[in-house]
Amino acid sequence: MNRPAQEQHRPAEDSTALETVGLGLRYRRRWALRDCELRLPAGRICALVGPNGAGKSTLMALAAGLLTPTEGAVTVFGTGPRTASSLRRTAYLRQDKPLYPRFTVAETLRTGLELNPGWDQEIAERIVRLGGLPLNAKVGTLSAGQRTRVAFALVLGKRPDLLMLDEPLADVDPVARQELTGILMAEAAEHGTTILISSHVLAELDGVCDHVTVLRDGRIRLSGDVEELLDGHRLVVGADGEGGGAPEALARHEIVELRRTGRQATALLKPSGEIDPRWDVTRPNLEDILIAYLRTPAPQDRTLVGSDALTAGREEVTAR
């Protein structure tokens, strides 16, 4: 299928939609985000995954120019997030989806029209109509899911090149969720929009995104192309010999996470070379990889925390 629109809109291959260099933000004494090095190629759909308080929203707010970094820098298509061009090219849907409660749906869409030169009324109205929302309903009287739909219309109507969605579908019913995801993907495909989407629902991301970034404790834990990650990891199951430490058979591979249940051990690892044939090797799915990385701290943090703290209360989880 030919997509002339995509070729027109999509910036040159290899161009960067979002880049952070040593990015950090401190709220009084606590670092919400630190040493964040991220490069998101244009045209990708990137999942931003991490436990609560990992810094996902902070990263998006920094990229949207709502927050000022304490250290480091963030650029959107090569310019600072508050420049006129960045404001025009990015859209950000905050987790709490702020809207003017006394505006009607139509007035909310008009807000988008008035404040954005590239506004697409058609797509915005289509999203609203698909949800059966009357245009003259006051936003304050809508349910949370309906407000999400209006907020979606507002960010998609802006026709951004970089769309950042923070937990966008948390309060939407499954049917609407599928429908909105579909619209999102169609828009991304048609216009080459780069999408950064954060979510807790890992299963929802599989098959949707082609890039993934894991944040943990304010730092990037993992970032890369989904296919490369899937190719680069193996899930292995085998008999567990000794009590502590990693099994000898796996010693030369980089073990992301090792779980022991009785005499059996399950490990997610980045293989380097052949894996011992006594171990049962499968290709993991995205959820397996994400959960493994979410559960285990980064290696440099493990040494800081100390092995005692790591194993306490979670005996079955051992990291290399």
Place this chain on the structure above:
Amino acid sequence: MTTAYVPELPAPPGRRPAPGRRLLRGATWLSLRQDRTTLLMAGAAVVLLCGWMLFLGGRIQDFVTSEHIQGCNLLDFPPQCEGSTDKVTALNEHWSVAVRVTGWLLVVLPVAFGAFFAAPMLAREFETGTYTLAWTQSVSRRRWLAARLGVPLLITSVGSSLLAAVATWWTRVVEGRFDVPGYYHWFTWMSRMASGPSFVGFCLLSVALGAAVGLVVRRVVASIVVTAVLTLALRFAVDAGRYAFAPVQEVFAHVTMAAPVPGGGTGMGPTEHLPTNGPLDSDVVANGLLTGDGLRIPLQNDWLGRLTDGTWKCPTPECLAHRETITQMYTSYHPRADEWVMHWTQTGLSLTATTALVGFCLLRVHRAR
């Protein structure tokens, strides 16, 4: 008919609705839409208050004209008014409460407008997070803020000008006729605070201050309280500077001070008004005695005891000490002609502060995180 077989036309290539129906554009539209309800309510209040002042002022004016008491009021009662005492007091008794309430409304209104409209205007955006909605659209923060401040400031200037025009007329009608001390003279507090161009300046200052506080405090209730307090403080500061460009004028009269009477009050005449003869209806700043070498001895008030021989009695030890050298009395005052200098000075001070606050907001919003 021609409409019967018209096929459904494809959507026009332009995906934006027809711009013809849009009278207001961009951030201006948004700002006006956000403040629409409050501004309409404030507008209604202005219209009601103007109507009330026109009605009440008209009734008072009619009474004064029909009873021929134009030159007679509570404070200024020349001999030809002797026969109309009952009419003057009847007018006062009938309407003085209404006049007092109206005066208070006019004084409180700008403060209330700043606290209950201007302060929540931006504070609510921060409290509910809608500022992030505005800041992530294609317009810059400064442009957004310019509209967010410009629309209410423009509408406030129109509304308060209307109110000030009517209030200025109303103040002239009621001045001195009622037992409301704030309305005794052009310089008493109700008269000077609730009339003239300074009223417009003060309304604008209240709005700018409320917005600036909302931008800094970011909480609705807290910013209402802070705005109310700061508005009053600024109001008094502006008021204190009202004569900055109206130099004090002085009048003098020659006097001879009486020698201290050893036995007490023998030869004491009546207490008399100082003979300096300051112009009528002027704002007296100070009264006092002046020695030949230029020393000023202030007096508590402009009444002084006079002996039967025409000399004046020293009220203070300081006066007694310099009795021999005192040659003149003085009264320093602001004449009625200073009224408009005073109003325009206050207006200028308010507008300067307003400009400074708007500038502060524009700087602040750029750096805010």
